[in-house]
Amino acid sequence: MDTAQLIRQAKQGSAPAQKCLFDLLSDKMLLVCRRYVKSNEDAEEVLLDGFYKFFKTLGSFQYQGDAALYSWVKKIMIHECLMLLRKKNVFTIVTEADAADCPLEAEALNNLSAKEIFDLIVQLPVGYRTVFNLYEIEGLEHKEIAAMLGITEGTSKSQLSKAKILLQKNLAQNGTRYVKRKSR
Structure with missing residues (x-):
């Protein structure tokens, strides 16, 4: 199944499509999170928070290719990392x-x-x-x-x-x- 089809199905609330998107993106996004937060536990927490926001706002996303999807998810993850650093007052x-x-x-x-x-x-x-x-x-x-x-x-x-x-x-x-x- 291609990414555009996964996005369409995930927008309709398909749990299997959402899981496929998570599986497709999570390893790369965890590396992004680890660049900003030191501990694996914090990085995993940020990753999950980021994917929650990703799926919550997926309806407004217009798929224009895998690079655009990756860029959008990465931006969400970076934002979540910065939020965690502020929340923990370690920045x-x-x-x-x-x-x-x-x-x-x-x-x-x-x-x-x-x-x-x-x-x-x-x-x-x-x-x-x-x-x-x-x-x-x-x-x-x-x-x-x-x-x-x-x-x-x-x-x-x-x-x-x-x-x-x-x-x-x-x-x-x-x-x-x-x-x-x-x-x-």
Whole structure:
């Protein structure tokens, strides 16, 4: 059964179609949630809350392809992650003093697996990790991030810079070298 047909049936309340959509999307969406919240339990809670909202609002969704569906569900999941961080009052902007920039080699990330990179990102403080994910992974601009998080653009830029510095330090501590590229 194709995705468009699953969407139509799920809109009509078909539990098997909803389960198929959940099965189709849940693994990818759990990875999205894990980028924002540290614990597996919180990520699973956010995933379930996100799918609840997804199915609750599915009637207003106009299917225009799998990419549009993925993007819409991902946006719901990110919103739910940010809501959980606010609810738990763990989204604080870290004020750690700026560290010196570390000189790092060009082939660093080539020596790391996706899991190792993911683990480095997840270990960032919440504020750093959230801004890093929104900017580098989701492709949002600082103005959008600032509006979403209720911070200034300058704070968003600062958090991103500090996140990169901390990632570089962690890479260096692991014996991996990385050369900074120009930011947008």
